[in-house]
Amino acid sequence: MxxxxxxxxxxxxxxxxxxxxxxxxxxxxxxxxxxxxxxxxxxxxxxxxxxxxxxxxxxxxxxxxPRLATPEDGSPTPSAQGMSLSVPLSGSPLTGQQHLVAQLLANVRKPDGRVHVLSGMGGMGKTSIAAEVARQAAGKSVRVWWIPATDRATVRHGLLSLAEQTGVDPALIERARSGRVSGADLVWRHLATLRRPWLLVLDNADDASVFGESTLSGPAGRGWLRRPGGGTLLLTSRLVDPNAWGLPVHSHPVSPLTPEQGAQALICLAPAAGTRQEAIDLAVRLGCVPLALHVAGTYLASPGARIDSFPAYREGLDDRFMAVQRRSSAPHRNARTSVIMTWEMSLDQLETEGCPQARPLLRLMSCFAGATPIPVSLLDEETITRHLPGIRVPEDVDTGVRALLRVGLVQADRGDRENDRPATFLVHPLVAETSRAHLHDSVHAGPTQMAALALLKAATESLDPRLPSDWPPLSRLRPHVLAVLAQLPGDLLPTGIAAANRVAWGLACAGSLPTAEDVLRHVLRLAEQLPRPHLEVVRATYALGHTLRAQGRFHEAQEALRRALERAAATQPPSADGTTVTPDRGVFLLRPRSRLLELERRFAPxxxxxxxxxxxxxxxxxPPVLARPGPxxxxxxxxxxxxxxxxxxxxxxxxxxxxxxxxxxxxxxxxxxxxxxxxxxxxxxxxxxxxxxxxxxxxxxxxxxxxxxxxxxxxxxxxxxxxxxxxxxxxxxxxxxxxxxxxxxxxxxxxxxxxxxxxxxxxxxxxxxxxxxxxxxxxxxxxxxxxxxxxxxxxxxxxxxxxxxxxxxxxxxxxxxxxxxxxxxxxxxxxxxxxxxxxxxxxxxxxxxxxxxxxxxxxxxxxxxxxxxxxxxxxxxxxxxxxxxxxxxxxxxxxxxxxxxxxxxxxxxxxxxxxxxxxxxxxxxxxxxxxxxxxxxxxxxxxxxxxxxxx
Known part of the structure; x- marks a missing residue:
């Protein structure tokens, strides 16, 4: 035998x-x-x-x-996957909310297993309270992470970055990013094993659906939102109904400050602007809304302010009240009108000082995603000068942004500073929201939207979805592309879709296949308003087929590719000006995401x-000339x-x-x-x-x-x-x-x-x-x-x-x-x-x-x-x-x-x-x-x- x-x-x-x-x-x-x-x-x-x-x-x-440029020490190019989880910089000292800070810190020391929610209307200082809690917790050896919860892709990206940065097996992260295993299960199982106290802040969670469709079922939660177990989960949200989350929460309503607290906030910012009683009167006039108080106090403290006292500022508000109220179409008219008037007066002051470009720049920056860092590289001065009315020379951009920072309408987010300029800017979501509402009815709407689109077009075209070094900036542009895309009229939509396609390719190449799929499906929904198929829509459909195939969803991929083929046959080449449009370079996907492309450039022959x-x-x-004859x-x-x-x-x-x-x-x-x-x-x-x-x-x-x-x-x-x-x-x-x-x-x-x-x-x-x-x-x-x-x-x-x-x-x-x-x-x-x-x-x-x-x-x-x-x-x-x-x-x-x-x-x-x-x-x-x-x-x-x- x-x-x-x-x-x-x-x-x-x-x-x-x-x-x-x-x-x-x-x-x-x-x-x-x-x-x-x-x-x-x-x-x-x-x-x-x-x-x-x-x-x-x-x-x-x-x-x-092309070869991949790597650091001199030979370390690999940074992954596109990781994102900063740092606590954002504070805009001003926190006033009058110490009791909330103390309550939340007590839970950090001894977690009660519930989700804690700071709730209230915009401008009430929810983010500032959460940031103060995070900073004090970090000072007591608590592990702290901060993730914007503005959309589902950012939540997914942030939580997987958290897992990656706290020692989860990279192979498991790869599977989660490519959609082969549940990323939410992976993250929350990992958080339950951590022995050191931790605090996770999900900021601006104004839409419960960003945590997944199955979030609102079961006492333990599902999707990306779960009961925190051994740590503290803190949300900031405009949703005031605790039942909106579908799992046990401890709601902490954030209300306007008292008149005394509002006066103290003003005096801290502008101590020489008047008496305490005058500060109380102005605070009441502003509804004691922290954001309005911050903008007003910053304005009064700015050098050369035309209005330099609390009473004068209050009179200025009365003078502008009717004009601003007519321009406001948002809910909570009274409170928000007070806030709107504060930055309108700040913009008036900047114009008086010889900086009229601040107003169009704020409109432009408000076109991008609110509460989301805007990369400095996106605000290309040459592009803005060519497309945005009111900007005469490239130097106007730097001057205008510095002026907006000075009066507190824009914040400098955490980042490496070079030549005294931050890496990113941040516009408060309420500022962005109301500025967009004003822009909608303004003659400046079209030029401003075109300028925002031109910036995204230039930024995405300068990046290569195939290069690992370009994956992080493409990922950071995703929320801004989607925000601008939602505002565009039909004739500009194809250009916006082209930018979104490049972002989607970058996400797919980086292995964030579900996120790439979300972007492409969003694009295709918007494309339904176009009167006929466009080449960029064909590319988006084609890219969706690739992304589905990379996830192993072959039948869905087959259907998407058949639609792409039908649309390609119905698409006419844009040849009126004699130019030809070649298809996007096909970025073909591995499943799961690999470092092969990075290696291709590190070890390029x-x-x-x-x-x-x-x-x-x-x-x-x-080199071979690979011609593409035919249309x-x-x-x-x-x-x-x-x-x-x-x-x-x-x-x-x-x-x-x-x-x-x-x-x-x-x-x-x-x-x-x-x-x-x-x-x-x-x-x-x-x-x-x-x-x-x-x-x-x-x-x-x-x-x-x-x-x-x-x-x-x-x-x-x-x-x-x-x-x-x-x-x-x-x-x-x-x-x-x-x-x-x-x-x-x-x-x-x-x-x-x-x-x-x-x-x-x-x-x-x-x-x-x-x-x-x-x-x-x-x-x-x-x-x-x-x-x-x-x-x-x-x-x-x-x-x-x-x-x-x-x-x-x-x-x-x-x-x-x-x-x-x-x-x-x-x-x-x-x-x-x-x-x-x-x-x-x-x-x-x-x-x-x-x-x-x-x-x-x-x-x-x-x-x-x-x-x-x-x-x-x-x-x-x-x-x-x-x-x-x-x-x-x-x-x-x-x-x-x-x-x-x-x-x-x-x-x-x-x-x-x-x-x-x-x-x-x-x-x-x-x-x-x-x-x-x-x-x-x-x-x-x-x-x-x-x-x-x-x-």
């Missing part, structure tokens, strides 16, 4: 492709779908064995990607247009067709994917020519599908043609050429032509190491695949050592749960199992399988491959009955997903026969070995090593009717 056990464990060692590969999406940062000739929709490589080694789930570098000894006679120097919408439609085919591939509809790619290739060949990038890309993708279907002879021919075409068009050293050669080697390996495969891949690895470096993602993919060839040639120890090195590098650079790392971890476990080190292999493989289920689903081919290996290890360790049951179930699942004659299905059937033999059922084992031998001979050829393995096992057992035990 020893000989038979060997056949059971190693039989089918040279089986065919077992997995589609985890990376169905293309490499992040590709400049167009046509660049897929340098990428692999399925995994790079082709080896799978009885133990189901999986290909390298990764793609080679895309061309024309030398230019591939340098001639070398490796270039064949058909190569040519110089722009036809190119975009072609990209959508590529993606639709990729979705079919992801769904396991190989026949449909083959038909789709063949149709795309024929269309591209007729429209653009045989060697156009689109045509080559379609041929490469078609070869990938053929390989997945088990049509290896056809796949080998297609990959060989693509390799030759790329070498002639781009040069022998170009990433496209190397990728095509890599995949050609993979098919040669499956066909049993191991010497040819090893020779081809060794040469590819040599060139990639020289040009890209030993740790570049593409080089690691080549090393991964070469280890598989060594294993097939019987050099298991050598394969184990190389896979161990690849796993170590991929863990360090990409993370433990990146698809490429999982592929190498799986293969390493499989090789160790074949070498008899089953305990070591079995220790990691269940974790790999769990990650694969999270990543791709229970029935994805890669998950099925991991199940095959787990069953193999059970069989090798003597758990034959468990292994037999597992192989039977897996055989049925693989047949359903891949087809009954797919090489991976036959691999599992071979192992099923081995399990039958181990349990003593020789008759069924022999019959199964014979059936698998016949199928493998038919599919792979009678001389293929896999067919030879099954045939040898059957011959060793003899005819099933012969009950004689072989020697």
């Amino acid at each position: 020893a000989g038979l056990r060997r056949w059971a464990m190693l039989g089918g060692l040279t089986g065919a492709v077992c997995a589609l590969g985890l990376v169905i999406a293309r490499f992040v940062g590709v400049t167009s779908v046509s660049d897929t000739i340098g990428l692999v929709s399925a995994a790079l490589g082709a080896a799978s064995f009885a133990v189901s080694l999986v290909p390298a789930a990764e793609s080679a570098p895309a061309a024309r990607l 030398v230019p591939f247009n340098e001639p070398s000894d490796d270039d064949g006679p058909g190569s040519r120097p110089g 722009p919408e036809s190119a975009l439609a072609t990209e959508v067709r590529f993606e639709l085919a990729a979705v079919l591939f992801a769904l396991g509809d190989f026949a449909g994917a083959e038909t789709a790619y063949e149709a795309v290739r024929m269309t591209c060949r007729a429209s653009h020519g045989e060697d156009h990038e689109f045509t080559i890309a379609a041929q490469h993708e078609l070869a990938t599908v053929l390989r997945a279907r088990g049509a290896f002879d056809r796949a080998e021919t297609e990959f060989r043609v693509v390799s030759d075409t790329c070498a002639h068009k781009y040069g022998a050293n170009h990433p496209f050429t190397l990728t095509a050669r890599h995949n050609h080697a993979g098919v040669l390996q499956v066909l049993g032509r191991l010497s040819q495969a090893e020779s081809e891949l060794t040469e590819v690895l040599r060139v990639a190491t020289r040009t890209a470096g030993a740790e570049h993602p593409s080089t690691l993919a080549h090393r991964h695949e070469l280890a598989g060839i060594w294993f097939e040639r019987g050099e298991a120890e050598r394969a184990e050592q190389e896979l161990g090195r690849v796993v170590a590098v991929r863990r360090r650079l990409l993370g433990a749960d990146h698809p490429s790392t999982l592929a190498s971890r799986h293969n390493l476990a499989a090789v160790r199992g074949s070498l008899g080190r089953r305990a070591v292999a079995a220790a990691d493989l269940p974790r790999v399988r769990t990650s694969l289920v999270d990543l791709a689903g229970e029935h994805h081919p890669d998950t099925l491959a991991a199940r095959n290996t787990l069953c193999f290890l059970l069989l090798a360790s003597g758990s034959c009955d468990q292994a037999l049951a597992g192989f039977r179930a897996l055989s049925a699942d693989r047949a359903a997903v891949l087809g009954p004659d797919h090489p991976s299905t036959l691999t599992t059937r071979h192992n099923l026969a081995a399990a039958l033999l181990e349990t003593g059922d020789r008759v069924r084992a022999a019959a199964e070995f014979r059936a698998v031998s016949d199928a493998r001979s038919r599919v792979l050829g009678p001389r293929h090593p896999a067919a030879a393995n099954s045939r040898a096992a059957w011959e060793l057992l003899g005819d099933p009717a012969d009950r004689t035990t072989p020697t």
Whole structure:
């Protein structure tokens, strides 16, 4: 039986492709779908064995990607994911609310398990109270975090940043950001484990729905809002009804100050403006609203103020009352009118002082999201000067902003200061809200909105969604883009949608897939008001399809891409001015977010247009010119067709994917020519599908043609050429032509190491695949050592749960199992399988491959009955997903026969070995090593009717 056990464990060692590969999406940062000739929709490589080694789930570098600028110390570019959770700067000393501060600090010391809410109308100082509580708590060694709760995406982003900054496993954060696990569950479970006291402030939570639709159910809360457990959760909100939250809360109403407290606030700010009684009279006139008191006191204390006393300020309010009241359309008219008049008088004073630009600048800044930091970089002086009436020269912008800061209408948020200028500005939400209301009925509305839009257009166009260094600024622009977009008339909407599309691409590339989806769905809702489809709407629909596909929601992605294709056909190019509009550079997503793009730039290869000894006679120097003939919408439609085919591939509809790619290739060949990038890309993708279907002879021919075409068009050293050669080697390996495969891949690895470096993602993919060839040639120890090195590098650079790392971890476990080190292999493989289920689903081919290996290890360790049951179930699942004659299905059937033999059922084992031998001979050829393995096992057992035990 020893000989038979060997056949059971190693039989089918040279089986065919077992997995589609985890990376169905293309490499992040590709400049167009046509660049897929340098990428692999399925995994790079082709080896799978009885133990189901999986290909390298990764793609080679895309061309024309700029290098990434990294800090001088070599540290990676900061992630887009983290956000500042610091307490904001205070606008003025807190007056009259010390009792609330004391109550809340008492709860911080001894949490009562309830959510605490500071509630009241705008301008009452809720944020100031919360900030004071946070500062005093931080001084007593309490961990404090501050998150704006202005919208759902910001809440999600902030809470995940909290988890990231307090030590949660980065792999779990990655899963939560990409929507594969519940981020809310992850964060609140983590907060419950913290021993040190903590305080979390969610500021400006004026809409309970931002915490998720399921928030308002159950006493413990759901969604992103939960009972705090071991810490204190403090909200500031205009919602005064405690039942609005749907879970136990302790509401702390924030009312106007008393006249005495209001007078004290004024005197603290402007001690020389009058007597206490005069301060009391002014405070009463202002409704004792803290925001109005702050603006008035700051005005009175400003140098050169035209009005310099409490009585004079009160008279000025009376003079302007009717005008301001007519302009106010917000609720709470009396209280808010008092507040409005305070900043109208401040603006009047600035105009008198020779700073009229302050008023248009406040209108402009109020167009952006209130209570949300406005980056200094957004307020580009040249753009404002060109588009905003009242700004004559760029220097007016700096002068006007400084004046607004001086009178307290704008605050400088926390940040690094350079040349005495803060990193961000903050406009109080009530100031922004009422200024927008005034602007709505003003002749200045159109020019101001156009200026805000021009700023966002310039800011987003200066950023590249593919660059990790640009992800943080794109993320910070998200609320401002959405705020401005909501105000735009229809004729300006397409320009706003273009800015939102760029933000969404950046979020998606950074791994914030649910947030990107939210932005795109919001955009598409607004786009319904357009009279006809616009190119930017097509791009948004296309991007939504990408984002859904990256989240594994393939049927939804398919529907979105079909809508994009319909809209692309109905969209006319904007060619009235003779210009052409090319589609956005296709930013193709990995699931989950990886650092591959960052690595692409950190380890960017030398230019591939340098001639070398490796270039064949058909190569040519110089970068390839990737022309896009035809109208722009036809190119975009072609990209959508590529993606639709990729979705079919992801769904396991190989026949449909083959038909789709063949149709795309024929269309591209007729429209653009045989060697156009689109045509080559379609041929490469078609070869990938053929390989997945088990049509290896056809796949080998297609990959060989693509390799030759790329070498002639781009040069022998170009990433496209190397990728095509890599995949050609993979098919040669499956066909049993191991010497040819090893020779081809060794040469590819040599060139990639020289040009890209030993740790570049593409080089690691080549090393991964070469280890598989060594294993097939019987050099298991050598394969184990190389896979161990690849796993170590991929863990360090990409993370433990990146698809490429999982592929190498799986293969390493499989090789160790074949070498008899089953305990070591079995220790990691269940974790790999769990990650694969999270990543791709229970029935994805890669998950099925991991199940095959787990069953193999059970069989090798003597758990034959468990292994037999597992192989039977897996055989049925693989047949359903891949087809009954797919090489991976036959691999599992071979192992099923081995399990039958181990349990003593020789008759069924022999019959199964014979059936698998016949199928493998038919599919792979009678001389293929896999067919030879099954045939040898059957011959060793003899005819099933012969009950004689072989020697």
